[in-house]
Amino acid sequence: MEPELPKFESVFSIDCVIFGFEDGVLKILLIERNDPPFKDWWALPGYFVDRDESIEEAAKRILYTFTGLRDIFLEQFYTFGDVDRHPQGRLITVAYYAMIQLNGKKDLKPTSPFVKKAFWHPVSDLPKLAFDHTQIFEKSLQKIKRKITYRPIAFELLPEKFTLTQLQNLYEAILNKKLDKRNFRKKMLNYGILKELDEKQQGVSYRAATYYKFDRRKYNKLFQKELSFIKE
Amino acid sequence: MEPELPKFESVFSIDCVIFGFEDGVLKILLIERNDPPFKDWWALPGYFVDRDESIEEAAKRILYTFTGLRDIFLEQFYTFGDVDRHPQGRLITVAYYAMIQLNGKKDLKPTSPFVKKAFWHPVSDLPKLAFDHTQIFEKSLQKIKRKITYRPIAFELLPEKFTLTQLQNLYEAILNKKLDKRNFRKKMLNYGILKELDEKQQGVSYRAATYYKFDRRKYNKLFQKELSFIKE
DNA sequence: CCAAAAGTGTTAATAGTACACCCATGA
DNA sequence: TCATGGGTGTACTATTAACACTTTTGG
Numbered sequence: 001m002e003p004e005l006p007k008f009e010s011v012f013s014i015d016c017v018i019f020g021f022e023d024g025v026l027k028i029l030l031i032e033r034n035d036p037p038f039k040d041w042w043a044l045p046g047y048f049v050d051r052d053e054s055i056e057e058a059a060k061r062i063l064y065t066f067t068g069l070r071d072i073f074l075e076q077f078y079t080f081g082d083v084d085r086h087p088q089g090r091l092i093t094v095a096y097y098a099m100i101q102l103n104g105k106k107d108l109k110p111t112s113p114f115v116k117k118a119f120w121h122p123v124s125d126l127p128k129l130a131f132d133h134t135q136i137f138e139k140s141l142q143k144i145k146r147k148i149t150y151r152p153i154a155f156e157l158l159p160e161k162f163t164l165t166q167l168q169n170l171y172e173a174i175l176n177k178k179l180d181k182r183n184f185r186k187k188m189l190n191y192g193i194l195k196e197l198d199e200k201q202q203g204v205s206y207r208a209a210t211y212y213k214f215d216r217r218k219y220n221k222l223f224q225k226e227l228s229f230i231k232e
Numbered sequence: 233m234e235p236e237l238p239k240f241e242s243v244f245s246i247d248c249v250i251f252g253f254e255d256g257v258l259k260i261l262l263i264e265r266n267d268p269p270f271k272d273w274w275a276l277p278g279y280f281v282d283r284d285e286s287i288e289e290a291a292k293r294i295l296y297t298f299t300g301l302r303d304i305f306l307e308q309f310y311t312f313g314d315v316d317r318h319p320q321g322r323l324i325t326v327a328y329y330a331m332i333q334l335n336g337k338k339d340l341k342p343t344s345p346f347v348k349k350a351f352w353h354p355v356s357d358l359p360k361l362a363f364d365h366t367q368i369f370e371k372s373l374q375k376i377k378r379k380i381t382y383r384p385i386a387f388e389l390l391p392e393k394f395t396l397t398q399l400q401n402l403y404e405a406i407l408n409k410k411l412d413k414r415n416f417r418k419k420m421l422n423y424g425i426l427k428e429l430d431e432k433q434q435g436v437s438y439r440a441a442t443y444y445k446f447d448r449r450k451y452n453k454l455f456q457k458e459l460s461f462i463k464e
Numbered sequence: 465c466c467a468a469a470a471g472t473g474t475t476a477a478t479a480g481t482a483c484a485c486c487c488a489t490g491a
Numbered sequence: 492t493c494a495t496g497g498g499t500g501t502a503c504t505a506t507t508a509a510c511a512c513t514t515t516t517g518g
C-alpha cells in the first residue's frame with residue numbers, strides 16, 4: 001500500500017464560446033453578469049467546475065443554467081491560465097466551443113442567479129468583454145476557421161434543411177472571405193455528403209432554392225481517414 | 233470600487249510530452265518517479281504549477297528541473313481533468329508537447345528530487361505509464377500527426393543539417409506509414425523552404441547524401457497564410 | 465564487384481481556379 | 492416586367508499518385 005498522502009483542492013473554471021448563425025450573421029452567446037467581479041459586464045458563459053463533475057459535465061451544466069440550452073456538443077480548445085487573469089486570484093479556465101442551430105433557440109432562459117440575461121451577439125461587432133474573454137473568443141474563432149476546412153462542423157450551425165447558399169454564406173462568415181459560388185457548390189456536392197431534398201423554399205420572390213440535408217452516415221464513412229475538407 | 237471578494241487557491245499541474253528522433257526512431261522523454269503516488273513508475277515529466285508563474289513558465293521550469301533541458305518551445309494541446317485521474321484528489325493537468333533535436337541531448341540531468349532518472353523511450357513500445365499519461369501521450373501523437381501536415385514542425389526534431397532521407401524517415405515515423413521517395417522529395421523541394429548545402433555525408437559506404445537546412449525565413453514568408461503543408 | 469542508400473522524370477488522374485449568363489419566382 | 496437570388500459549364504492550371512532504374516561510395 002502507498003502511504004497516506006495529503007489531499008488537494010482545485011479551483012478552476014470553464015468558459016464556453018457558443019456559435020450560432022442567423023440571417024447570414026455569425027453570432028456568439030453572451031451573458032450579462034449579475035455579480036462581481038465585472039458585475040453588469042458582458043461575458044462568455046462560464047463558471048467554476050464542481051469537485052465531483054468532469055470538465056465536460058461542468059461545461060454542459062453551466063451552459064444549461066446560464067442559457068437554458070441543453071444537449072450541445074462541446075469541444076475543448078484551449079486553457080487560459082495567466083497569473084493575473086482573474087481579480088480574485090490565480091484561476092485557470094478550460095475553454096470550450098460549440099456550434100448550434102440557432103433557429104428556435106432564440107429565447108434564452110438562464111436560471112442561474114449569476115446571470116442577468118443571455119443573448120446572441122454578432123461576432124463582427126463584439127464589445128469589450130469581462131476578464132480575458134475577448135482573447136478567449138479570438139482563439140476560438142481561430143480554431144474553428146481551421147477546423148471547418150477539414151471537418152464539416154459548419155453543418156451544426158445550420159437547420160436540418162438548408163440551401164447551398166446558406167451553407168456558402170456560413171463558410172464566408174467564418175472564413176471572413178468571399179468564395180466562388182460555382183466552385184463552392186461543385187466541391188460540396190462532390191463529396192457526396194449532402195442529400196438533395198424534394199422540398200424547395202416557399203414564398204420567396206425569386207427562384208426557390210432546393211433544400212439539402214447533411215448526410216452524417218456518408219460523412220462518417222468518407223472521413224474516417226480525416227481528409228482535408230476545404231482548402232484555404 | 234468593487235467590494236472585497238474572497239481569494240481562491242488553485243492547484244493544478246502540467247505534463248509534457250517531449251518528442252525526439254534518433255536512428256529513425258521516434259521517442260519521447262520519460263522520467264522515473266521518486267515519490268508516491270506511482271513511486272518508481274515511469275511517467276511523463278510534469279508537476280504542479282506555482283501560484284505566481286504562468287503555465288508556460290511552469291512547463292519550462294519543470295522540464296528543466298526534471299531533465300536538464302532548456303529553451304524549448306512548448307505548445308499546449310489539451311487539458312485533462314477527469315474526476316479520478318489523480319489519487320490525491322481532483323487535479324487538472326494542462327498538457328504540452330515539444331519537439332527537440334535529440335542529438336547531443338542524450339545525457340539528461342534531472343535536479344529535482346522527485347525524479348530518479350530521465351530517459352528517452354521509443355513511442356512504438358511504450359510501457360504502462362503513471363496516472364493517465366498513456367492517454368495524454370496518445371492525444372499528443374494525434375495532434376502532431378495532424379500538425380506536421382500543415383506546419384513544418386518536423387524540422388524541430390532534426391539536427392541543423394539533415395538529409396532528405398532523414399526527413400522522410402521522420403515523416404514516416406510520425407505518420408506511421410510509408411511515403412513515396414520521389415514524390416516526397418519533389419514536394420519538399422518545391423516549397424522552397426529547404427536550403428541545399430555544399431556539404432555531404434562523410435564516411436558512409438554508399439553514395440553520400442546531400443545535407444539540407446530548413447530556411448525559416450522563407451518559411452515565414454510563405455506560410456503566413458497558413459497553407460496546407462502535406463496531404464494525408 | 466558487391467551492397468546499400470542516393471538520386472532522378474514522366475505520365476495520368478484528380479482537384480482547384482477563374483469566369484458570366486440564363487432561370488424561376490413574387491410583387 | 493423587374494428585381495432578386497438560384498442555378499449551371501468549360502478551359503486552364505496545379506497537384507497528386509504511381510512507378511523503376513542509374514549513380515556513388517566504401518569495403
